[in-house]
Amino acid sequence: MKVIIIGASSGIGRELAKQYIALGHTVAVTGRRQELLLELKRQHPAIHTACFDVQGAEAIGQLEALIARMGGLDLLIYSAGYGEPSEDLVAAIEIDSTATNVMGFVKIAAFTFNYYLKQGGHGQLAVISSVAAVRGNSFTPAYSAGKAYISNYAEGLNIKARKLNTSIFITDIRPGFVNTKMAKGQGQFWAAPVEKAARQIRTAIAARKRVAYVTKRWRLIASIMKLLPFWIYRKIG
Ligand SMILES: NC(=O)c1ccc[n+]([C@@H]2O[C@H](COP(=O)([O-])OP(=O)(O)OC[C@H]3O[C@@H](n4cnc5c(N)ncnc54)[C@H](OP(=O)(O)O)[C@@H]3O)[C@@H](O)[C@H]2O)c1
Secondary structure, eight states: OEEEEESOSSHHHHHHHHHHHHTTOEEEEEESOHHHHHHHHHHOTTOEEEEOOTTSTTHHHHHHHHHHHHTOOSEEEEOOOOOOOOTTOOHHHHHHHHIIIIIIHHHHHHHHHHHHHHTTSEEEEEEEOOGGGSSOOSSSHHHHHHHHHHHHHHHHHHHHHHHTTOEEEEEEEEEOOBSSGGGTTSOOOSOBOHHHHHHHHHHHHHTTOSEEEESTTHHHHHHHHHHSOHHHHTTTO
């Protein structure tokens, strides 16, 4: 299988890349930190790398070139993401987060869906959203809103794929806390080791799940969050 992971210089994406390589797949990784991509290349010489910012105008050209180098694409995982606490509503954080999690995402997701249509209506797109997608919150307003966009968009593409009678599969992955740089200092609980999270993500992708919570127990938290009336939710959100 030919797999591209957008946002794999560190964290969940990097671990997914390592696991897919160990399983013998053809893997390409992207990110902005070239030195981390090159380190992966040194450890796994067969890996393809492309260094670009998903916010940049060159992102789709770089992605097309990567697909050409790999000789096709079966699975694209969008793991790029950015979020910082923004309790004082720092404009730079809100805008940067939205540019990566919404604008960067939609460009790549729409391109990938259309690419799958052009190649005959098959392929898989997995998006790393978050449990944070389920409700708004005051700590990271742009992040939770951006993740809600990703999950909602994934559902839209899923319906579109079925309407067009294709074999295109969309998987919306919603992690709770995972032990990476991004999750540090957020009052974490139930934080999963990144290896375990990546294993569960791979299993959900292989099963072509429409929505998957990682780790699985976060489905419970998401269900409770959805059910809470606003007057209670606002005390924690
Ligand atoms: N860790 C958690 O607890 C948790 C929970 C729920 C959801 N998630 C989601 O899981 C995904 C992976 O996060 P992580 O925990 O693995 O954090 P991470 O280690 O910070 O990984 C984020 C990845 O996204 C890439 N990225 C960020 N902004 C980018 C941009 N503008 N252009 C290109 N690449 C960009 C980073 O690469 P460069 O910096 O090299 O560009 C990095 O490879 C994110 O979407 C995150 O929102 C994480």
